[in-house]
Amino acid sequence: MSKAWGVIATVIFSTNAIAESEFTPKLCGQHLQPLAWQPLSSLPNNAIDIQADDVEMQGKDSAEFSGNVVINTNKMSLFASSALIDKKQGLLNATGPLRYQDLFSDVNANALYADLDNTEISLLGADYQLTQQLGHGGAEKLSASQSKISLINSSFTTCPAQQPFWELEADSITLSKYEGWGETRNAVLKILNTPVLYIPYFTFPIDDRRKSGLLMPKIAPSSRYGLEIVLPYYWNIAPNFDATLSPRYMSNQGVQLNSEFRYLTEQHTGQLGIEFLEKDDSEPHLDERYLVHWNQQSYLSDNWRLRFDITNVSDDNYLTDLTSEYANETGTQLDRTAVLSYLGEHWLTDIKLQNFEVLGDHTESYAALPQITWRNREAYNALGLDFNLQGEFSYFSNSELLIEEASRFHIEPKASFSINNTAWSLLSEVSLLHTRYEQKGDLQNTVYNFDVSRTMPKVRIHGQLNFERDTQLFLLNGTQTLEPQVQYLYTPERNQENIGLFDTTKMQDDFYGLFREQRFSGVDRIAQANQITLGATTRIFDDRNQERFNFSAGQIIYLEDGVKPSAQSFDNQTNYNALFAAQTMIHWHRRWYFSAGIQYDADAKELIESHTTLDYKGDNNKLVQLNHRYASDVSGYEIDQVGLFSSLPINDNWQMIASYHRDLTTGRSVEVFAGVRYESCCWAIQLTGKRQIETDLNRTIHQDDAQFDSSIGISFVLKGLGGKSNYDIEQVLQQGLFSYRRPYFLNN
Known part of the structure; x- marks a missing residue:
């Protein structure tokens, strides 16, 4: 069921100065100002x-x-x-x-x-x-x-x-x-x-200099907010400090005050943003609604660094109801992290405090207060071997979960031997993984223990050959490489069901993931392994050494049934055996790109995931992208979707953009976006229409129950009163649930 169409009309004036480069010769022609x-x-x-x-x-x-x-x-x-x-x-x-x-x-x-x-x-x-x-x-x-x-x-x-x-x-x-x-x-x-x-x-x-004063207002009537008026005031406090106060009137919600403070010193750079709505007329059961965002990077000395990024909201639906430039309205959690780093002559150390604000009906996360990690900066060499040491101490807490508190100490010494040659390489590693947990909570009659120690070795051997030859395949005077590689990985079985999951999740299965030494991030679960991974990559380069083609394929071969993923359950997730993964890229013309990838369970004869993308990038923002993405299991649903992104310039002044995504499983569109734009040397206007699935983090929305939100937007820019068009087609196509992704950035 679709909502009624709303209209958003926006008149944009900003205080950024217009440089001559804003007015391209195609738009302004002979009208550019004379030389000084x-x-x-x-x-x-x-x-x-x-x-x-x-x-x-x-x-x-x-x-x-x-x-x-x-x-x-x-x-x-x-x-x-x-x-x-x-x-x-x-x-x-x-x-x-x-x-x-x-x-x-x-x-x-x-x-x-x-x-x-x-x-x-x-x-x-x-x-x-x-x-x-x-x-x-x-x-x-x-x-x-x-x-x-x-x-x-x-x-x-x-x-x-x-x-x-x-x-x-x-x-x-x-x-x-x-x-x-x-x-x-x-x-x-x-x-x-x-x-x-x-x-x-x-x-x-x-x-391009700054000055305190009122900025031009934004006026935007819409079905969601009613009449929306934003009247910003810019305060140029000092050359390295400034602030913006932006009262925002919404006839359906009330008056919201948004503020932003920016600072820059020799040691620190940061930004503090506060948004506050005392009473939301559309949500009378809620108290004050607010957002606070603070990020900073500090260079305390030659050896010490500090960074933190904190975002907090008053309620789960704040971002979906009121929007904010500080967080994604479709995100399900807000990260709050502070990291103090020491860069010593021999050791690198991070002291991290991390907490997540989980939005909506999603699994609660643990706070790490603190998590201290260290590793040696350079390997110690003796007897022809390289010795490394890394470790970690973490303290986790969440009073709403079964395990309310836990401390974890992990240390991992490693000895390795490597040979790196132009034609081949070999890496042999032996590690000893020791982890100790102290877990607190009401753990009686559960699988969890109060004290757990786990020690296991890990052996990894990885080798690769590099072949090269001249080729006339696809192009003249080309060079083709063949890069076969093999890896053996061994980790013995250990009972880990008595350990909670504090910061561990399953990592992505793709071609490069086949050669990882672990299946999970974090150390709460270390997968048993006795396996061989075989794979190879071939590439073709032209006479200017630009890569025009590559193809990679590989598969994990498990040497015993007990080490197969299906025999090692993890957080009720689906596991796949005999995983085969392949990916390819073809760049046969400077404007055309093709990318594809597949993950396949060779045992069950089941397709797990796949993606295919075809891109054309021409001059003057001309762009067409066709894509298809399949996933057999995403939160219990099969995802089979096709999409289209396009930007078609009509002439120097007119441009059309569109995107369309359709779910083949449910037989319906999931997002439609279209726009037309006129831009001259002096002014610009853009009309857009959008229809997409509505987000509500306070309840679980199944595929069959999804509702759609539709709107029309108009933006108008007068260049020279501070208004800039800044018409980046890739940025415009980021506005929906499905964002445009450039060639070579399609896999993750």
């Missing part, structure tokens, strides 16, 4: 060079020039019909039509009055063009000094056309050269020469 003026290279300092058809002296200190007057100083140039210069007082009067140029502006005017000693100039009836950034307009009077340009009864726009799409008309406009900002008083914003907005006072950027 340069003084005559041969002119001495404080000298005035004057050329004219006629000159008439008026005493010793003044003269009148007429006919094609050209005046040059180190700070400006002037072309005029006539000019009067008073050398003693440093005054210059000129009549036009005239043209004035300096480092900042290029002006056509009717008359000019200048104080050359103080470099203060006034022009009447001026049409001006900024030369160090986009901007032009007209003014009844233009006054220029070394620090600013003042415009009286004037207009301003960054649209390069003579009849701009938008412009500001104001009683006064001041452009500060040194501060990089403009301000207007009693301004009217006109679009297509039609007044649309009166602004008593307004500031805007003319370069």
Whole structure:
């Protein structure tokens, strides 16, 4: 059952300055601003060079020039019909039509009055063009000094056309050269020469520097929030500190206050974000709703590093109801981690505090308070062997689980022998894994023990051969490699059912996973192994050493039934024996990519997972991707889905984007996204429509019960009032549940 369609209309103004690179030659063509003026290279300092058809002296200190007057100083140039210069007082009067140029502006005017000693100039009836950034307009009077340009009864726009799409008309406009900002008083914003907005006072950027002040609001009526208005205020506290306060009015929910503080010092860089809604009118049973996010990276000394990332929300559905830029609205847990690292001469040590806030009806996680890991920085060499040591101490707690507290000590010495040659390599490793647990809780009549010690050896032998030959297959003057590899892994059986699962999960089964030395992350479960893994990779490179093709395939062969995954249950997950995995990439043309992978249970003759992706990437954001993904068991469901991403430019100004995903198992679409965009040198508008499965973390939604949320969005950008289009097609296609993934990043 689908919800009614809602409409989201967004008008975007930001305070980021518009650089010339924003306006590509295809969009702006010949309208780019002229090059900045340069003084005559041969002119001495404080000298005035004057050329004219006629000159008439008026005493010793003044003269009148007429006919094609050209005046040059180190700070400006002037072309005029006539000019009067008073050398003693440093005054210059000129009549036009005239043209004035300096480092900042290029002006056509009717008359000019200048104080050359103080470099203060006034022009009447001026049409001006900024030369160090986009901007032009007209003014009844233009006054220029070394620090600013003042415009009286004037207009301003960054649209390069003579009849701009938008412009500001104001009683006064001041452009500060040194501060990089403009301000207007009693301004009217006109679009297509039609007044649309009166602004008593307004500031805007003319370069990339920052300034405190109100940012332009966001207005977005929608079916979810009703009328949404965001009015942000930017506070430039210091060059290395700033903050943004953004009151957000939502007619369906209430008033939310969002704030962000950023800081940068010699040792620390970080960001603190707080979002607070005192009362949500759409959820009256809830108390205050809030989000707090804090991340920081610190370089305490040459040896010590500190980083932490903390996000906390008031309730499970905060992200799905109110959204936030600090977390994914479809995420099921928030990570809160702090890590203190020591980089010593011989040892590397991490002291980590980690906790998870689980959202919705999902399994609770343990907090690690703390988890201390260490390993030697370089191997110790003796008797031709390399000796390494790594270890860990962890303390886990969660009062809501059966095992409420647990401490774990793990140490793992390893001896290895390796040979690395261009043609072949060999690695032999012998490890001793010792782990001790102390577990606390109501463990009577359970499989868990209070004290557990587990010791086991592990043997791993891995070898690889590297063959190479010239080939004409697929291309001329190519090189083909063949890289067979074999691994033997042995770990004896140990009873581990009396140990809880604190930070351990099953790792992904793909081709590279076949050659891992463990099946699980963490050490709560160490899989019994007596197995051989066989695999090989072949690659083809062109004459520029670019990889055009690869194919990898491998399989694990278990030497006894007791070591097969099906004989070692783990957290009620499905296990597969005789796992075969293969993957390939074909890049036969610079614009075409093909990628595929498969995982297959050779014993049960069952397909486990597969993916296939075909990409075409052309010029001007042209993109088409077809993909298919299959998984036999995801939370008890079979997933069989096909998808399409596309970006099709119609011409230099128009662009269409679309994505579509369909579930073949249920025979329905699971996400549809489409949009059309028009972008010119001066403005841009984008219309998008989206329909996707609605997320509700407070209840489990089965495939047959899924509900859909549909919406239409409109965004409008005026370039030059700070608005940037920033139209990255890959970023736009990240907006749904299924995100676009670039070629070579398709497997994980």
